[in-house]
Amino acid sequence: MKKIKLPGQVLKLLSDNSIREDAIIAASSTDMNTEGEYADGYVVLTMNKLAIITSPPDPVEIHSFKGYISKNSIPERPRDWAIRIFENDRLASLKCEPLVACSELVATLKDEAEPAKDGKKADDSEGTDDSKGTGERGTPLSLTAFTNLHRESMHRLARSFDKIKNPVPEGEREEEEEEDDFCPVCGMMYPDKNRKICPKCMDRKSVFRRTLAYFKPYAGYIAVMLLCYIAMAVMNLVWPYLNGTVLYDYVLAKNEGFLVKLGIENGRYVTALIMVVGGMLIARLMLLLIQMLQGVLTARIVTGVVRDIKKSIFANMGRLSISFFRSRQTGGLMTRALSDAERVTGFFIDGMPYVFINGMMTIATIVVMFMMKWQMAVIAIVMIPAAVMIGYYLRPRIWSMYGHRHRSERSVNSQVNDNLTGARVVKAFGQEKREIERFRHNNERLRDSEMAIVSFQNYFRLIYGGTFQILNMLVWMVGVYFILVRNEMELGILITFTGYVGQLQGPINFFSFLFHWWADSMNSAQRIFEILDAQPEVREKDDPVRLTDPVGHIELKNVNFGYEINKPVLKDISLDIPAGSMLGIVGRSGAGKTTLVNLISRLYDVNEGEILFDGVNIKDIAFKDLRRNVAMVSQETYIFMGTVAENIAYANREASREEIINAAKLASAHEFIMRMPDGYDTMIGSSGRELSGGEKQRISIARAILANPKVLILDEATASVDTETEREIQHSVAYLVKGRTTISIAHRLSTLRDADFLVVIDHGEITEKGTDSELAALKGTYYKLMELQTKALAMRGIE
Amino acid sequence: MGYGKGFHGEEKEFDLEEMEKETEEMLKIRYLNSDNADFKRTEGGFVSLKIGDENYERVHVVRMFPFTDPEHYISIRTPDENSKEIGIIKDFKDVSADTRKMLEEQMNLRYFTPIITKIINIKDEYGYAYFDVVTDRGACRFTINIGGSAVVHLSDTRILISDIDENRFEIPDIMKLTVGERKKLDLFL
CATH class of the missing domain: 1.20.1560.10 (ABC transporter type 1, transmembrane domain)
Structure with missing residues (x-):
């Protein structure tokens, strides 16, 4: 865990309040107060205490942000520091809440009897009358605020707090590697972590x-x-x-x-x-x-x-x-x-x-x-x-x-x-x-x-x-x-x-x-x-593992992910998808379904936890093998300029004509392709013939069939086709999923009726898990959704 | 869509009527004013709200048009991650001066954006521009990525600058800067 250096004055203040330097688990600087002014401060976490150190705004201080911050410049300006200390036992949660362009550190105080007295100095450690813990609910407390400069370190601190509250078993704890964010020459923080080039030294x-x-x-x-x-x-x-x-x-x-x-x-x-x-x-x-x-x-x-x-x-x-x-x-x-x-x-x-x-x-x-x-x-x-x-x-x-x-x-x-x-x-x-x-x-x-x-x-x-x-x-x-x-x-x-x-x-x-x-x-x-x-964020390992005889067993272990550090999209997702089975994912839009499959195909890397393919972390697998074994048919169809046949054979250019026709047949694409004047040689894509959404979708499916992956991801693959076509495609999909692991995302539950088991994702968490009938019996979200869809269909007189 | 957790806790049984009611509620706009809404400061530094028998121990105060109309259309929302709108204050005139003040305090932090009053220097180097400025909250030095969309024109004369970490800085009227300062900024205008 990276620790920031605390100025001597602050260390002294901490030791005056019986917090030893070596007891500190995590610490982060802050640079704002809750009134919305720049003011220096620190947040310090130990196993059982949380200290909030603040100082009044300093009008002459120059506030430096990334690009101006040097590793060597730790301010040691004397300040009028104030400290507030909380026992961790009394806090139900500690969270960084993102605001528009800064964040606020918010704690929930378990006991509503006596909230912290603001601004009280030093040795006012809270009385220990923790008689009645009122569970999760409590008084929300605005502790301090900070600009995005400290977003990451504060986030780490909040995570450390969570780990104190819910200790992770020793073996599973993943060591977070600390990247060196500073230029080795001038000691400046890199403006862009993915591009380790210091603009100052790079003349x-x-x-x-x-x-x-x-x-x-x-x-x-x-x-x-x-x-x-x-x-x-x-x-x-x-x-x-x-x-x-x-x-x-x-x-x-x-x-x-x-x-x-x-x-x-x-x-x-x-x-x-x-x-x-x-x-x-x-x-x-x-x-x-x-x-x-x-x-x-x-x-x-x-x-x-x-x-x-x-x-x-x-x-x-x-x-x-x-x-x-x-x-x-x-x-x-x-x-x-x-x-x-x-x-x-x-x-x-x-x-x-x-x-x-x-x-x-x-x-x-x-x-x-x-x-x-x-x-x-x-x-x-x-x-x-x-x-x-x-x-x-x-x-x-x-x-x-x-x-x-x-x-x-x-x-x-x-x-x-x-x-x-x-x-x-x-x-x-x-x-x-x-x-x-x-x-x-x-x-x-x-x-x-x-x-x-x-x-x-x-x-x-x-x-x-x-x-x-x-x-x-x-x-x-x-x-x-x-x-x-x-x-x-x-x-x-x-x-x-x-x-x-x-x-x-x-x-x-x-x-x-x-x-x-x-x-x-x-x-x-x-x-x-x-x-x-620019360095790709997702990188192939230097010495990648080759998959020799993949079966397609996917396992997710405590996966956490967010596109931005303080906005988690997936929280602690664990899933085991045995080889050859079909998993259905249900959830409202924005719940994190697509993100989840993006992680499995490694378009992004997980922030925490791991994803295993046949027991190997996908980060260790050669790109070539991973891409060959994981194929995705998604909402976004990509048809490039070329003939229909070339488009279908995109992932497998050696495919024979017969294989292409076979794939198109299985994807229910053959008929519409043959209705076009030039058949499989019809030019499609940006300058060619315009295809309908459903047609494009079927070409994508044919492409996936031809790619013959071990793991197939269907991300709303049938969302843009009408019900009748969907039925047709359903048959192709039924063929397609045979003998491979399939992960299917769908709004329409009828699409998922062949799934071996289903998960419901809500706000980045798995809320329900089980077979179709198990979930129906739960009478939760899945049941609701099911009822809603059958009723809607019944109303339209379809089902 | 109206499935999932409702306003009033977890209801297990499926109830189409209930859901439709919920959906309808979501479609309606509820305006808040001093008659129906009672805002109070909390000890934790937030604002609570009581509307009839609904009680919210903490609310978020969010502008609907933060740039073009910051004084009107204030959305009062639940503070959880799946934040929902409780109601809208159309005009601050509809609430008491004291309420207005406490809501503004909340927004002060939420919309924290130092106003650049003076540009000391801007240096551009290898895809980044280094700003050395004076703001209404003190002197600041920050860096922006020139390639991205770091400088946004809110109007012909008003610009919003986001640094690499997306900290925001605003110049409300570039015409109020000196000619020399504008020249330094010229690259971004």
């Missing part, structure tokens, strides 16, 4: 490095691409020289030495001109070719990397447990899988390679410029640091703009998704206009956020472009001054020089935009890794 650099890994398979291409860039850089350096110095100063200025160098006869300047121009032409052509090659390579790399990223996102989504999808919008996940993958590559393709090239280019250009005329070079580069700094400082702004766009995109995607799935309802209520309006609104927001980014970038360009024009002019002016006034320089040099200045503009522009690309790309990468890092 963007590693996001960057991880993204880089996706480019690794393309290293060869990338190397060629880099060569292209270098070639382009060299070309760019040569160009102003050809264009300026060579053309003006050597050829047009009729420099004889130059002709000698080229090996041309004296005076033939036209030949020299043709050669120079030809050289320039070839240089340009080569540049074009290199650019083309580079374009092709880029396309190859980008599409490859995007494909790989999408593949891994999709694969990981498939690996994740159902709970991951419960808490996220489909539209948001779609955005991640689709557009984010493409954005990630932006920086790497448009940015990364140029970092070196442009860096080298800039340095080389600056060096050349300084060599030519340092005074002019100074003027030309004076703005560079400023430009880069501006880009760097505006980085957070652009980062948030990209985040904004993502959100807008997500809401557009979500709405399209909602509307397409809910098209029937939208039409039925004639709300098309409103939906269009809603879409327009979202769509406009997306446009606005996109526009904001573009106009921000334009604004950037304007500043840079303007600055460069001014600089260019300054260089010209200074150059002209050098030529005309001081006679120190020639025209060709000036033209070459301004060529270099112009060439600087590209890299500088690039470096200022680099931050934008970086932001966009990392922003997307971060979201992608969020999915890739």
